[in-house]
Amino acid sequence: MLRKILSSRIAVLLLLAAMIAIVPVLAPSSFYLRVAALVWIFGLAALGLTILTGYAGQVSLGHAGFLGIGAYAVAVGPAKLGLDPLLSLLLGAVLCGLVAYAVGKPILRLKGYYLAIATLGFGLIVALVLTSEGAITGGPDGMQVPRVVLFGWRIAGVVPWYWISGGALLIGALLALNILASPSGRALRALHDSEVAAAGVGVDVAAKKLAAFVISGVYAGVAGSLLALMNGFITPEAAGFMHSIELVAMVIIGGLGSVVGAVVGAAFLVVLPQALTVLQEYEQAVLGLLIMVFMIVLPAGIVPSLRRLVLERAA
Amino acid sequence: MTILQVNDLGITFGGLRAVDGVSFQVSLGEVFSIIGPNGAGKTTLFNLVTGIYRAGRGSIRLAGEDVTQLAPHLLVRRGMARTFQNLQIFFRMTAIENVMVGNHLSERTSLLADLFALPSVARQNRRTRERALELLERVGLAHHAETTAGELSYGVLKRLEIARALAADPKVLLLDEPAAGCNAVETEAIDRLIGQIAESGVAVVLIEHDMKLVMKISDRVLVLAHGKRLAEGSPRVVRNDPAVVAAYLGEHGAREADRAHG
Numbered sequence: 001m002l003r004k005i006l007s008s009r010i011a012v013l014l015l016l017a018a019m020i021a022i023v024p025v026l027a028p029s030s031f032y033l034r035v036a037a038l039v040w041i042f043g044l045a046a047l048g049l050t051i052l053t054g055y056a057g058q059v060s061l062g063h064a065g066f067l068g069i070g071a072y073a074v075a076v077g078p079a080k081l082g083l084d085p086l087l088s089l090l091l092g093a094v095l096c097g098l099v100a101y102a103v104g105k106p107i108l109r110l111k112g113y114y115l116a117i118a119t120l121g122f123g124l125i126v127a128l129v130l131t132s133e134g135a136i137t138g139g140p141d142g143m144q145v146p147r148v149v150l151f152g153w154r155i156a157g158v159v160p161w162y163w164i165s166g167g168a169l170l171i172g173a174l175l176a177l178n179i180l181a182s183p184s185g186r187a188l189r190a191l192h193d194s195e196v197a198a199a200g201v202g203v204d205v206a207a208k209k210l211a212a213f214v215i216s217g218v219y220a221g222v223a224g225s226l227l228a229l230m231n232g233f234i235t236p237e238a239a240g241f242m243h244s245i246e247l248v249a250m251v252i253i254g255g256l257g258s259v260v261g262a263v264v265g266a267a268f269l270v271v272l273p274q275a276l277t278v279l280q281e282y283e284q285a286v287l288g289l290l291i292m293v294f295m296i297v298l299p300a301g302i303v304p305s306l307r308r309l310v311l312e313r314a315a
Numbered sequence: 316m317t318i319l320q321v322n323d324l325g326i327t328f329g330g331l332r333a334v335d336g337v338s339f340q341v342s343l344g345e346v347f348s349i350i351g352p353n354g355a356g357k358t359t360l361f362n363l364v365t366g367i368y369r370a371g372r373g374s375i376r377l378a379g380e381d382v383t384q385l386a387p388h389l390l391v392r393r394g395m396a397r398t399f400q401n402l403q404i405f406f407r408m409t410a411i412e413n414v415m416v417g418n419h420l421s422e423r424t425s426l427l428a429d430l431f432a433l434p435s436v437a438r439q440n441r442r443t444r445e446r447a448l449e450l451l452e453r454v455g456l457a458h459h460a461e462t463t464a465g466e467l468s469y470g471v472l473k474r475l476e477i478a479r480a481l482a483a484d485p486k487v488l489l490l491d492e493p494a495a496g497c498n499a500v501e502t503e504a505i506d507r508l509i510g511q512i513a514e515s516g517v518a519v520v521l522i523e524h525d526m527k528l529v530m531k532i533s534d535r536v537l538v539l540a541h542g543k544r545l546a547e548g549s550p551r552v553v554r555n556d557p558a559v560v561a562a563y564l565g566e567h568g569a570r571e572a573d574r575a576h577g
């Protein structure tokens with residue numbers, strides 16, 4: 001019974017909605033809201049990796065590349081092409097999907113370490129292009145992101161972006177949960193455990209992996225757009241290698257395959273560095289140490305480990 | 316009616332002729348067993364027939380059509396399903412989910428429908444689950460439906476693999492040592508199950524080391540040694556074939572003797 005409740009779609013969504021609703025009550029300052037909005041945004045990108053890595057078992061060390069494409073879509077679209085920012089966001093998401101398809105088709109044949117390195121290469125290329133195409137992207141100095149005007153209302157300041165990113169996270173979580181409980185989700189989880197057996201019952205393994213890669217690319221792209229729109233400014237650093245690593249770390253620290261885990265992992269890696277700034281030069285070292293301790297104590301990730309604890313207590 | 320026709324099939328691994336010009340035919344409703352000493356090439360033959368390995372020579376026809384170069388997931392569409400000698404279970408999924416994946420090909424939803432949880436997905440999930448539960452009942456595992464497969468015992472997982480393969484609704488079912496590692500009671504259950512499956516009109520191709528089981532349920536037996544066909548015929552004929560006794564039972568006997576002497 002408890003197991004059913006803990007894993008039901010509604011319960012997960014309610015939990016996330018409660019988290020989003022409670023932050024402005026507990027910590028109404030714009031600094032805290034900004035940090036929380038970053039959690040929702042990176043949580044959204046991490047959710048994409050939950051589908052790719054958590055469900056289907058395929059690694060990517062290049063997903064910040066999609067983050068970068070999404071971010072620059074809402075910067076370049078309005079500034080250089082005169083497109084509406086929201087339309088730019090949508091086009092950015094579509095572009096991420098197309099790029100993921102084109103890149104994923106050849107490299108998803110690779111497995112394990114080899115796939116990791118190939119995706120790493122993809123991320124590096126995106127960062128390189130964003131840095132070197134200065135005429136369009138502003139080069140390493142980055143570029144301004146025009147403000148969004150919706151029905152005559154200029155969206156500025158952290159509060160609207162807090163709610164928009166929170167809403168996007170909820171939608172992302174809903175879709176990820178939908179997939180999980182569907183024929184596609186079962187096929188992805190199956191090929192994670194045994195590709196040969198999945199193919200042996202008719203699962204088109206290559207097509208399913210590609211679908212997961214495209215979906216996860218779109219998630220990261222939308223997250224990148226939201227990041228750029230909220231910050232009002234974007235640099236190629238968005239597509240940087242560190243962000244790719246952070247996304248993978250979020251998914252693993254939070255709990256591979258867990259929707260709530262992706263958000264908790266994002267919170268871990270977004271909030272902790274902020275909280276640890278008081279330690280000044282020891283910040284990075286302590287963060288690294290905390291990551292190690294968490295992985296040693298909760299090797300299955302924070303959320304699955306806690307879930308097991310609760311279920312054992314109840315039993 | 317002949318459903319599977321294997322003609323002069325062969326593959327080499329770095330000079331080793333693992334399967335060397337093997338031919339056989341299987342009809343709907345019969346139990347066709349493949350036996351032979353360890354390393355004879357039985358599993359390799361299955362891997363060829365199910366498209367996991369590309370045949371170096373020869374052809375495979377399924378229901379009259381040439382399927383020699385077809386990928387595994389496409390062969391399933393044509394009615395071929397199998398189990399694996401070294402278990403290939405979806406360990407992190409529940410028993411019923413394992414069987415539900417077996418039903419993949421008859422599921423009528425699209426990726427977009429799945430993403431947006433359209434009503435058709437819920438209907439499909441219900442249908443798939445019902446079918447999976449029926450199959451679990453058929454192999455006697457309904458009470459394990461919601462258990463994570465990784466927590467189930469070896470003998471149970473062997474039957475779970477059969478249920479999963481049956482979910483694909485095969486015309487030809489290839490079983491690679493389904494009774495290996497099973498106790499007497501479990502072997503008995505598998506024996507009965509195979510009989511039922513064949514009776515339902517499915518062609519069963521069985522690799523098995525348990526001679527008592529093979530001799531009891533097979534309609535015909537193919538004996539392999541060093542990748543080649545050594546003999547083929549009814550269990551009685553094969554058992555009394557001098558070449559088989561010498562090569563297969565002889566080697567087997569030698570191994571038993573080895574074991575006895577430590």
Ligand SMILES: Nc1ncnc2c1ncn2[C@@H]1O[C@H](COP(=O)(O)OP(=O)(O)OP(=O)(O)O)[C@@H](O)[C@H]1O
Nearest residue numbers: 328331333351352353354355356357358359360400
């Ligand atoms: N992928 C491969 N690469 C190289 N050699 C292989 C490969 N697959 C099988 N072989 C070799 O082919 C031969 C036949 O192996 P196979 O697994 O088909 O035997 P088997 O009859 O199934 O034996 P067992 O009864 O032990 O299961 C063995 O010598 C094996 O080492």
Ligand SMILES: [Mg+2]
Nearest residue numbers: 357358359400
């Ligand atoms: Mg074998």
